[in-house]
Amino acid sequence: MSLFNRAIRPPPTLSDEAIERYLAALHDASEPDPLFRRRLRSDVVNQFVAAREGIGRPVRIGIGRRQMGRVGRACLYASFTLGVSAASVMAASQEALPGEALYPLKQRIEELRWDILPGQLHGELAAYALGERIEEMARLADAGQLDLAIAMAPAIDREYERLVALGQTDDEARAARIERHLLVLEGLLDKLPANAQAAVENVIERTPGLGQGADAGSNPGNAGGPGPAAGGTGSGPEATVKPTSTPKPDATPKPDPTPRPEPTVRPTPTPRTDPAGRPERPPRGPSSAPSGSSD
Amino acid sequence: MRERPLSATLRPTFVDGDLRTRPAPSSLADDATVDELAVAATTGDIEAVGRLYDALVGPIYRYVAVRVRRREDAEDLTHLVFERIFGALPRYKHNGRPFAAWAFRIARNAVIDHQRRLRPTEQLGSIAEPADGIGLEALSLHGEEIRELQAAIRQLTPDQQEAIALRYAVGLSAEEAARVMGRRAGTIRGLTFRAIEALRRRLTEDARR
Numbered sequence: 449m450s451l452f453n454r455a456i457r458p459p460p461t462l463s464d465e466a467i468e469r470y471l472a473a474l475h476d477a478s479e480p481d482p483l484f485r486r487r488l489r490s491d492v493v494n495q496f497v498a499a500r501e502g503i504g505r506p507v508r509i510g511i512g513r514r515q516m517g518r519v520g521r522a523c524l525y526a527s528f529t530l531g532v533s534a535a536s537v538m539a540a541s542q543e544a545l546p547g548e549a550l551y552p553l554k555q556r557i558e559e560l561r562w563d564i565l566p567g568q569l570h571g572e573l574a575a576y577a578l579g580e581r582i583e584e585m586a587r588l589a590d591a592g593q594l595d596l597a598i599a600m601a602p603a604i605d606r607e608y609e610r611l612v613a614l615g616q617t618d619d620e621a622r623a624a625r626i627e628r629h630l631l632v633l634e635g636l637l638d639k640l641p642a643n644a645q646a647a648v649e650n651v652i653e654r655t656p657g658l659g660q661g662a663d664a665g666s667n668p669g670n671a672g673g674p675g676p677a678a679g680g681t682g683s684g685p686e687a688t689v690k691p692t693s694t695p696k697p698d699a700t701p702k703p704d705p706t707p708r709p710e711p712t713v714r715p716t717p718t719p720r721t722d723p724a725g726r727p728e729r730p731p732r733g734p735s736s737a738p739s740g741s742s743d
Numbered sequence: 744m745r746e747r748p749l750s751a752t753l754r755p756t757f758v759d760g761d762l763r764t765r766p767a768p769s770s771l772a773d774d775a776t777v778d779e780l781a782v783a784a785t786t787g788d789i790e791a792v793g794r795l796y797d798a799l800v801g802p803i804y805r806y807v808a809v810r811v812r813r814r815e816d817a818e819d820l821t822h823l824v825f826e827r828i829f830g831a832l833p834r835y836k837h838n839g840r841p842f843a844a845w846a847f848r849i850a851r852n853a854v855i856d857h858q859r860r861l862r863p864t865e866q867l868g869s870i871a872e873p874a875d876g877i878g879l880e881a882l883s884l885h886g887e888e889i890r891e892l893q894a895a896i897r898q899l900t901p902d903q904q905e906a907i908a909l910r911y912a913v914g915l916s917a918e919e920a921a922r923v924m925g926r927r928a929g930t931i932r933g934l935t936f937r938a939i940e941a942l943r944r945r946l947t948e949d950a951r952r
């Protein structure tokens with residue numbers, strides 16, 4: 449039966465009807481899934497409406513999403529995780545204090561900002577850096593880490609020098625911000641030891657307006673903070689802002705590192721002349737509030 | 744072999760493609776042809792867009808599903824094809840050729856691109872593996888036959904596969920398939936004949952095992 453018969457009989461072949469049945473099954477089997485059909489319909493119509501209304505192309509959810517292989521997805525997730533981690537570390541570093549592990553990263557980020565941002569923003573960066581150093585000093589002093597707080601004094605002096613060199617102390621908003629920082633410094637004087645007080649007083653003294661005010665008060669440590677702030681509350685915000693922007697006709701080009709009785713400010717690149725013909729404002733201080741409000 | 748005419752698969756007036764001018768897109772008749780729907784869709788008629796999609800999604804999906812291995816690929820490619828079709832619709836100019844032929848050419852190019860991308864990673868011998876999915880669960884009784892047929896189709900030449908897909912999965916005539924493939928109708932008939940003979944041989948061998 450088997451071997452002999454198979455050898456002499458032609459092999460059986462599928463009939464046309466069988467082939468047709470196969471192909472008909474192929475036609476019927478390849479119908480789209482109804483859910484896919486409905487979803488694609490809404491996508492297509494929405495996309496067409498969006499294009500017609502000029503809204504733009506919606507996000508493609510088709511082939512591009514599934515074409516990414518396992519390695520691609522792994523790379524994507526890894527880069528995403530890395531990015532989130534890096535962003536978290538960078539954000540955490542912004543709160544770092546000297547002596548902490550992330551503080552060097554904070555400094556590098558500030559340097560990077562300085563390098564990549566255009567020159568017209570350097571004034572803002574210098575003011576920001578000065579504020580950061582002063583805040584760091586205040587937080588260190590509050591935490592009782594006086595050695596580190598003392599070590600911050602040269603950095604504050606350096607940041608202020610950079611700010612003055614950029615001629616950024618004339619702008620009223622910046623001047624107000626610097627003044628706020630200096631008020632913090634004044635408040636710190638009571639907390640710091642004597643050697644640190646000298647460094648902080650040096651910075652305060654060299655600050656236009658506030659330095660004069662401190663001199664006028666003849667006791668910066670006692671006057672620290674509340675004096676100007678109290679003047680400001682009585683006469684509006686201008687009282688604490690405008691004096692720092694007063695042009696100094698006797699300003700010397702290069703500040704002397706030693707304390708001077710007269711505030712020294714480098715001449716700004718564009719010496720201002722008061723267009724309104726206002727008289728020179730009096731020095732800012734506890735007694736300057738009434739004159740400040742008269743402007 | 745009995746040919747499955749396109750008119751039986753899509754719409755009675757799919758093939759003739761005669762364009763009757765209609766003043767307003769909203770006045771589309773229930774039996775509007777695919778070409779009429781396409782012209783109305785170019786004017787921004789949303790209803791025409793939906794009906795055009797309804798008319799084309801089945802044939803295009805079937806064509807793509809026969810040419811690729813996986814259901815996910817078929818759905819992705821169908822999505823891509825419709826994205827391209829309706830993305831290019833504002834620039835479509837009806838010049839007498841059936842809109843469906845234009846749409847199927849887009850589908851054909853998408854399948855070719857897809858296969859070109861997959862070719863370097865295709866392993867030898869993977870053709871004989873059972874495909875995992877053109878609605879197999881919907882036809883559980885014929886699941887084994889469908890797998891055999893798909894495995895046999897994948898051993899055909901690309902042109903034969905395309906001819907089989909266009910003529911038997913989609914239901915185009917030889918002339919319509921020729922328009923899509925850019926060949927002559929006689930060539931399509933020859934490709935179909937040789938493809939069926941090859942399928943017969945392979946399916947017979949499978950049946951004897």
